[in-house]
Amino acid sequence: MSTTTAQEAELRTDAIASALTSVTRPARPSALATSVTFGWRALLKIKHVPEQLFDVTVFPVMMTLLFTYLFGGAIAGSPADYIAYIAPGVLVQSVLFITMYTGSNLRTDIDRGVFDRFRSLPIWRPSPLVGMLLGDAVRFMVASIITALVCLAIGWRPAGGVAGVAAGIALVLVFAFSLGWIWTFLSLILRTPQAIMGVAGFTLMPLLFGSNIFVDPSTMPGWLQAWVDVNPVSDLVTAVRALMDGISPGGEVAISLAWSAGLVAVFGSLTMWKYRDPR
Amino acid sequence: MTELVIETAGLTKVYGDTRAVDGIDLAIPRGGVHGFLGPNGAGKTTAIRMFATLIRPDAGHARVLGHDIVRAADEVRSKVSLTGQFASVDEDLSGRENLRLIAKLFGFRGAAATRRADELLGAFGLDDAADRQVKKYSGGMRRRIDIAASLVVSPELLFLDEPTTGLDPRARNEVWDIIRALVRHGTTVMLTTQYLDEADQLADRISVIDHGRIIAEGTSSELKASVGSGTLHVRVMRRQDRDAARDILARELGIELGTTHDPQALVAGLEDRSGVTRALAALEQAHIELAQFSLGQPTLDEVFLALTGRPAEDEEEAA
Numbered sequence: 001m002s003t004t005t006a007q008e009a010e011l012r013t014d015a016i017a018s019a020l021t022s023v024t025r026p027a028r029p030s031a032l033a034t035s036v037t038f039g040w041r042a043l044l045k046i047k048h049v050p051e052q053l054f055d056v057t058v059f060p061v062m063m064t065l066l067f068t069y070l071f072g073g074a075i076a077g078s079p080a081d082y083i084a085y086i087a088p089g090v091l092v093q094s095v096l097f098i099t100m101y102t103g104s105n106l107r108t109d110i111d112r113g114v115f116d117r118f119r120s121l122p123i124w125r126p127s128p129l130v131g132m133l134l135g136d137a138v139r140f141m142v143a144s145i146i147t148a149l150v151c152l153a154i155g156w157r158p159a160g161g162v163a164g165v166a167a168g169i170a171l172v173l174v175f176a177f178s179l180g181w182i183w184t185f186l187s188l189i190l191r192t193p194q195a196i197m198g199v200a201g202f203t204l205m206p207l208l209f210g211s212n213i214f215v216d217p218s219t220m221p222g223w224l225q226a227w228v229d230v231n232p233v234s235d236l237v238t239a240v241r242a243l244m245d246g247i248s249p250g251g252e253v254a255i256s257l258a259w260s261a262g263l264v265a266v267f268g269s270l271t272m273w274k275y276r277d278p279r
Numbered sequence: 280m281t282e283l284v285i286e287t288a289g290l291t292k293v294y295g296d297t298r299a300v301d302g303i304d305l306a307i308p309r310g311g312v313h314g315f316l317g318p319n320g321a322g323k324t325t326a327i328r329m330f331a332t333l334i335r336p337d338a339g340h341a342r343v344l345g346h347d348i349v350r351a352a353d354e355v356r357s358k359v360s361l362t363g364q365f366a367s368v369d370e371d372l373s374g375r376e377n378l379r380l381i382a383k384l385f386g387f388r389g390a391a392a393t394r395r396a397d398e399l400l401g402a403f404g405l406d407d408a409a410d411r412q413v414k415k416y417s418g419g420m421r422r423r424i425d426i427a428a429s430l431v432v433s434p435e436l437l438f439l440d441e442p443t444t445g446l447d448p449r450a451r452n453e454v455w456d457i458i459r460a461l462v463r464h465g466t467t468v469m470l471t472t473q474y475l476d477e478a479d480q481l482a483d484r485i486s487v488i489d490h491g492r493i494i495a496e497g498t499s500s501e502l503k504a505s506v507g508s509g510t511l512h513v514r515v516m517r518r519q520d521r522d523a524a525r526d527i528l529a530r531e532l533g534i535e536l537g538t539t540h541d542p543q544a545l546v547a548g549l550e551d552r553s554g555v556t557r558a559l560a561a562l563e564q565a566h567i568e569l570a571q572f573s574l575g576q577p578t579l580d581e582v583f584l585a586l587t588g589r590p591a592e593d594e595e596e597a598a
Binding site for chain 2: 017117
């Protein structure tokens with residue numbers, strides 16, 4: 001028995017030694033290649049934990065049906081009339097709301113120790129985060145398509161056609177990717193996924209509800225109109241509406257892209273600064 | 280002159296009021312296993328995390344394989360690997376997917392990444408578990424996949440942070456075999472452990488760390504010799520006899536006896552063995568029954584006790 005174990009140990013150490021010797025180190029991969037690899041990891045996780053798709057499937061359907069039928073009659077006379085107004089807005093809302101899962105997912109990675117493995121690798125530093133957000137972009141795309149399909153099913157007929165809707169979704173994805181950097185930063189400074197969800201929910205509430213997603217701001221009191229006016233989500237919604245309705249979009253597309261660039265510049269930098277030495 | 284893999288001067292990391300690492304100076308030569316021994320919360324992991332560039336020092340300097348850990352962090356990362364409580368694999372993915380992921384991140388493409396993953400799975404005896412999610416692995420398998428993930432490209436220096444904590448004896452022996460294989464291949468291993476026998480078994484040199492400071496350094500035999508050539512171990516049958524036995528031995532031998540976490544045990548360094556027979560007779564006269572009365576080399580446990588004034592296991596709760 002003990003000799004067999006000794007022989008087994010001998011064989012095992014030989015195998016390990018040969019596995020160490022046999023390897024030739026390949027050239028260092030590009031920043032894009034490592035980011036895409038991390039995106040691939042995010043998709044593999046969906047394969048193993050399909051429950052992850054719950055928030056991007058059930059949630060948008062629920063939001064769309066709930067808000068259309070809850071407010072439709074009161075605001076626009078009937079849900080059918082309301083859908084034209086609310087469809088682009090509820091799409092923005094669904095996607096932006098689920099971006100906050102990015103933060104708690106990252107915190108889970110940090111707590112489980114996977115993240116330190118990634119940080120100890122000789123790769124372009126932001127790639128685990130960029131890859132994670134790219135993987136999330138796929139989830140957001142699923143949410144967008146599902147929301148759009150539900151809206152179509154209950155009578156939404158966007159004048160912009162497929163091209164207009166696609167352009168609108170693309171703009172939402174760009175903004176969502178940029179917003180994600182706020183949550184990555186939060187997950188590096190807060191200790192628990194619950195705390196991150198709490199702060200993220202608190203931040204998103206005024207951004208999403210204090211906007212022109214559900215109602216025309218002209219009925220609101222002055223102070224609220226002022227907030228809705230400076231809220232970047234309002235600009236995003238206006239731009240997405242214009243694109244989907246086939247109207248030539250105004251400056252709001254540029255404003256939304258500028259906000260996206262600003263979010264990446266500020267929170268991307270803050271994230272990478274904390275990334276060197278997280279708690 | 281021997282080449283140094285790790286060289287530090289006054290390396291310090293502070294968390295709030297705690298000086299987790301409090302000015303350590305190290306010079307670790309290439310080759311073999313260097314043991315970092317200390318109780319939980321002593322600062323071992325914090326030090327390792329600084330060497331692996333996961334956290335930045337608050338003061339002092341460190342060079343790993345000749346590269347500054349702050350200014351040349353990327354060069355350090357390309358030459359070292361880290362495995363341990365804090366550098367793990369993705370539990371949701373399978374073993375093969377994890378290794379393919381790391382291989383891709385090192386620049387292996389498609390089929391080459393899969394080939395490398397399969398090679399490592401084979402070497403670590405994980406072929407059968409390759410497509411299972413890592414969260415379904417046993418403790419020993421889990422540790423093997425963690426180590427395999429650190430060996431996708433051969434590192435010059437491998438940090439193993441408490442590699443056998445929580446493993447059963449069989450799995451622990453497997454990890455020890457793996458470490459010996461790595462050393463034979465020429466990899467330098469830096470190992471943290473709170474198990475004295477582990478440091479004794481594997482490490483060529485040991486740094487004892489406590490409260491963020493290095494309190495002793497040397498080979499296992501040097502450390503033992505620093506405590507004294509011989510040690511007296513006494514274990515009484517009934518724990519209420521311990522204090523009486525302590526008084527008698529102190530009187531007869533003229534030494535101070537220490538206690539350990541074992542409520543029946545007494546231990547002391549002993550240079551002069553001449554009074555031992557007399558002491559034994561005195562114990563018998565006092566009707567103190569003994570479970571053990573022996574003279575021998577000190578264990579690392581006693582080394583730790585002698586160096587810190589308290590047993591190594593004492594702080595486990597505090598961490």
